[in-house]
Amino acid sequence: MNIHQLSLHHDVLHDRLLLRINTTAHQELRVWLTRRLALGLQPHLERLGVDIMAPQATAQTPVHSEHTRQMMAEFKQQENLGK
Template sequence: MQIHQMSVTYLPEQDRILMRVNTTEGEEMRMWLTRRLMVGLWPLLSKLLTEHLLKLESAGASLAGANPELKKMLAEFRKEEFLQHADFDTPYQEQQGRHPLGEDPLLVTDVDATPLANGPLRLNFNERPPNGASKPRSFQMEMQPKLMQGLMHLLDQALLQSQWKEPFHPVVGSEPPHDEGDGNRPRYLN
């Protein structure tokens, strides 16, 4: 499968991220990414991409003794270099092609990420319905570092739009209700 285009969009009415992947064969895979999934997936993908970029960097020079700040700087430089050559201006082509996963997007429950020795990162998106309610579905793709960095950029934009990366802050001047029994224990109502 050859990836042609990717689209990552936050849909506020669903409070989910819709990820779509077009292939050169005219297929489209659609996946829902939830906040619960992204809380664990975002740091994992960031770490794997940084480690992979450092491996590529160290292939030409020894970084074994380099300090962590230098390694981080090199990885950030490589990421910026990839983004400068990426095409984010071409609109995603809405195709009436085949949907191998079905019309309904895959509700991703977990992602297996495996860095491959020859360069790409293999991502396996899984939908495992609770209690065997329906047949599990999955989708696997391999991404070279440039394409992976493009996906990370699109995910970052969707995360900023969703405000999922921002920590929860209590409203200033409000306190949680207290239990009337002892007066000290906070009580949270659902």
Template sequence: MQIHQMSVTYLPEQDRILMRINTVEGEEMRMWLTRRLMVGLWPLLSKLLTEHLLKLESAGASLAGANPELKKMLAEFRKEEFLQHADFDTPYKEGQQRLPLGEEPLLVTDVDATPLANGPLRLNFNERAPGGAAKPRSFQMEMQPKLMQGLMHLLDQALLQSGWREPFVPVAAVEPAADDDATRPRYLN
């Protein structure tokens, strides 16, 4: 399978991220990504991509003794370089006729990520129904570092739009007033 286009969109009414992938063969894979999934997936993908970029970079020069700040700067430079050459302006081609995963998007419950020795990162998106009620569905793809960085950029935009990256802030305790209202219960909606 060769990826042609990707779309990552936060849908507030679903409170989920819809990831769609068009292939050169005219197929479309649709997947729901939840906040619960992204809490663990985002740091993992960021780490794997950074390590992978450093490994590819160190093939030309020895980075074994380099300090962590230098490695981080080098990885950030590579990420920016990839993004400069990415095409985020071409609209996503809607209405693919072939949906191998079915009409309903895959509700991703876990992702297996494996960096391959020859460059790409293999991602296996799995949907496991609770209690094994339905047949599990899955989808696997391999992404070169440039494409992976494009996906990370799209996911980052969706995460910013969703507000999922913002920490939960507890509501400050309200001091009761000195009048009769102090005995009445208060509710926050």
């Protein structure tokens, strides 16, 4: 499944989020995220963000501590929000 478009809508009345995912094959997936579910997913999504945004260790890039990786991911997230 290749994602073409993401949409997130807040339903104030029911206090939940509707995540809509459109694919390049013109399919749509709708997922309701309640507050409880979103709070349960939050630490996992933050960890995923750290893993994706932190540079891979190579000969030129030293292995960073977990705290440093977290700080780098937060910095990158703030940088992206500022754009």
